Every structure is written in structure tokens, then in C-alpha cells.
Amino acid sequence: QVQLVESGGGLVQAGGSLRLSCAASGRTFSNYAMGWFRQAPGKEREFVAAITWNGGTTYYADPVKGRFTISRGSAKNTLYLQMNSLKPEDTAVYYCARSRRPTYYGGAEYEYDSWGQGTQVTVSS
Numbered sequence: 001q002v003q004l005v006e007s008g009g010g011l012v013q014a015g016g017s018l019r020l021s022c023a024a025s026g027r028t029f030s031n032y033a034m035g036w037f038r039q040a041p042g043k044e045r046e047f048v049a050a051i052t053w054n055g056g057t058t059y060y061a062d063p064v065k066g067r068f069t070i071s072r073g074s075a076k077n078t079l080y081l082q083m084n085s086l087k088p089e090d091t092a093v094y095y096c097a098r099s100r101r102p103t104y105y106g107g108a109e110y111e112y113d114s115w116g117q118g119t120q121v122t123v124s125s
Helices: none
Strands: 002-007 010-013 018-026 034-039 046-051 058-060 068-072 078-083 093-099 112-115 119-124
Touching: 002 010, 002 112, 018 034, 034 068, 034 078, 034 119, 046 068, 046 078, 046 112, 068 112, 078 093
Parallel strands: 010 119
Antiparallel strands: 002 018, 018 078, 034 046, 034 093, 046 058, 068 078, 093 112, 093 119
16 A cells, blocks of 8 residues: 655745645555646545656646646656646645556546545635
8 A cells, every 4th residue: 555645735825836745655656647636625626637657648637737747756756746827726735646557647536546635735816
């Protein structure tokens, strides 16, 4: 079983940037695709971005395309989400998740079998 721990959340003004990190303990996720999801207050959790096991393919939800970048660390046991030009509507708890498959890079939650506890991102206007 892999444990995922997110970090890097916080309070930032609109237009600012944050970099989220996700680290694994226990088993690694180097051979799996990974994703980021978020859940805003009163809303369902939604897909943000995903990356294949080798970082070769990435995929983004339309609301974050061009502003967010998902990447993997050189050791492939860390995952990042660089968030630029943040907007108040980006305020949410952000979760990293491990896919069941190496090459899946979509947004279907059933394709992910391990989840972190989340990190809060708050963007003030």
C-alpha cells in the first residue's frame, strides 16, 4: 500500500503562484500514472491534471490549462503541481492520486486507487 502526502498549499493573492508536492511512502508510484484533483467547498471533487508514469504525456482540465503544470520529480517518487496566475475559483483542497495503470492520464476517479489527505489552497481576490 502506498501512502501519499501532499504539501505546499496555503493562502495566496489572485495572480500569484503556488507549487504543490506529493510524496509517497511505503510503496512508490514511479511505475504508475498520477493525477491531481481538487474539491471546493460545497462542490464535488474534480479532475485537475494527470501525467503518465514516465512523464511523457500530460492532460489538463480546461479551467487550469495554460496556468497549471504537472510534473514528476527526477526520482519519480514525487509529484508536483505548479500553479500560476491563480484565481479565487481555484480555492479548494487539492489531492494527489495514483492511477491503477501506468499510462492512464484521464480524469475518471475510479481509475485511481490511492489518495492523499489533501492540502488546502486559498486564493484571495
